[in-house]
Amino acid sequence: MYETFFGLQHLPFSSVPAPAQYMPFEAVSAARESIERAIDRGEGPALLVGPAGTGKTLLCQLVARRFEDEFTVAMLANSKLCTRRALLQNILFELNLPFRNMEEGELRLSLMDYLDPVSDGDRGLLLIVDEAHTFSTRLLEELRLITNLVRNGQPRVRLLLSGSGRLEELIADPQLESFQQRIAARCYLHALTRDEVIEYIQGQLAGAGATRRVFSEDAYQAVYEASDGIPRVVNQICDHTLLLASVGGVNDIQAAGIAEAWTDLQQLPAPWASDETQPAAEHFIEFGSLDDDNYGDLSESDGESLGVDLTEDEVETIASNDDVAADSIESNDFDAADFDWQTVETCLELIENGQEENCWTANATMNNAGDERGEFDSFSSLVSGPMTSLDDVEVLLHEALREQASRAPKHIECKKEEVTAEELDDSPESDDEMRHIIPLASDPFGGEFAKETVVYDPAETID
Known part of the structure; x- marks a missing residue:
């Protein structure tokens, strides 16, 4: 149909195997040589897998044409056989011998007589x-038995098996x-x-009589x-x-x-990406709230919730230094893991209530400084100027606690004090202290058992 339009003598791309369109590529040529050598020398069965x-199938046809003058060729290609009898019937059919109304044994004898x-x-x-x-x-074993027939030191049957990778699994x-x-x-x-692929397309077009370029370079790639x-899909496309x-x-x-053409054949988009296709947008997952980068939206009420009095000037100062605080975090100068946030929060509440001297008690466990402390400097006295960020509050607090820890004794003596039952039974004097009294369970086997009385002893002799 398109031969005249492109100036071709015949269809260049056939939908069925055609020996005239054979292209001697390296793998195909090597397989063909090995198969022909094994058949010609009678070495044994040859296996073609792909x-x-x-x-x-094209290679099988080429081999058949190569030896058609030397052997009687029987090619089984169109039947799915299930029994040995069906296999023998197909072989006899290819040899133009009678095969109808014969039992399996008769079919086998007829084939041997022909050989x-x-x-x-x-x-x-x-x-x-x-x-x-x-x-x-079972059918493969039957083929082996057929190839066992030898006359005058030469096998009477040469065998070529062709199939997919499953054939090797069967063997x-x-x-x-x-x-x-x-x-x-094994080929x-x-x-x-x-x-x-490019050489194949060009060779098929040249064999059909093409005198000009038909496919562009990007078409070959496609x-x-x-x-x-x-090759079969190349022909189709x-x-x-x-x-x-x-x-x-x-x-x-x-x-x-x-x-x-591909879309028309498969009713699917082309399996390759066109040049105009844009890469898909990359997706990122970020953790944290959406306003993590916003450090300046503070007010005086925020200072009150933290236990610190913030004036309007201090709020403006903190807001104006957002970039500085963000840079310090990004440069790993500030690590939230280094702070005991629970202790800081407790100390800020104590400062708000005017009990800054109790900050040492709240932080004693963290600093491992013992229960004795020196004089604690007022936290408010450490703040000598306007705060630049809320981080300064944390830093100043930790410096004060660290300084106080250096004054504390490094060794702790633990004294064991005995607590009497009367002290445990005392009810709390105020609501500031709560005690949970859990009575000890009594040991059911702690007391003495009553003496056992024997009522009747069967081992005792009855008078």
């Missing part, structure tokens, strides 16, 4: 099994150990590289990304792209044309 669409040499130039049978991964272990079955030992060649096919290098281009009157196919 993903779907990589050219296994007996009739002349010196008869080399026997080349049996090619495509889609061999659908076979069961690895312990029941097929004897068959696995006979395999002479693998894989997807094409980017350069091989074909490779869409097909993942699978390129054929459909040429069809749409001829309908639209496009002579030079770009990447957009490949994307259109």
Whole structure:
């Protein structure tokens, strides 16, 4: 349909395996050479493994054409066989021999009779099994038995098995150990590289008679990304792209044309990202309240809640130094983990109530300074000027407590005092002190037991 538009002699991209379109890439050529060597020398069965669409069937056809003049070729490619009888019937059908209304044993004898040499130039049978991964272990064992037939020191049946990766799993079955030992060649096919895809497309177009460029460089890249290098998918995409281009009157196919063909075939967006696609926005998760950076929204009432009297000038000073406080935090000069916030809060409440001398008692545990203290300087006397930030309050308080801790004794003597029951029973004299009295549980086995009285002793002799 599009051959005339692009000046081609025939369809360049076939939907079925065509030996005339064979491209001798490195992996395919190496596999072909190994298989042909194993068949020609009678070394043993050959194994061809590869993903779907990589050219296994095409390679089987090439091997069949290579040996069609030397062997009788039977290729099993169109049937999913379930029994040994069905397998033998298919082989006889390919050999144009009777196969109907015959039992399994009769089919096997008929095949053996055919394999007996009739002349010196008869080399026997080349049996090619495509889609061999659908076979069961019983059928693979039957194929091994067929290849055991030997005449004049030469095997009468040469075997080539082709299939997906599951074929190797079947061969690895312990029941097929004897068959696995006979395999002479293991060959693998894989997807094409980017350069091989470009060479393949150009080779197919040149073989069809193309005299000018049809695909642009970005179109080649798009074909490779869409097909993942699978030759069957390359054929499908390129054929459909040429069809749409001829309908639209496009002579030079770009990447957009490949994307259109892919979308039309799969009814899905193209699997590669276009150049105009913008990267997705990065997402970040931040912890803390939304106003963590706002240090200046303070008022005099905030100072009262902290136990500090703030004048209007001090509030303005704190608000004007927000950036300084933020910079100190970002530079790790201030670490909230270094502060005992519970102690600071308690001390601020004591200062508010005019009991700053009790700050030492609240902080004694943190400083491990004991229960004795020296004279505590008034906290308010330490504040000699206007505060620059609330952090200054914390710093000044800790400096005062640290200084007081240096005056305290470093060793603590603990005296054990006995508490009488009368002291425990005393009720609290005021509401400032609460005592919880928990009575001790009595020991049920602490007292003496009553003497046991024997009522009747069966061991005692009855007079």
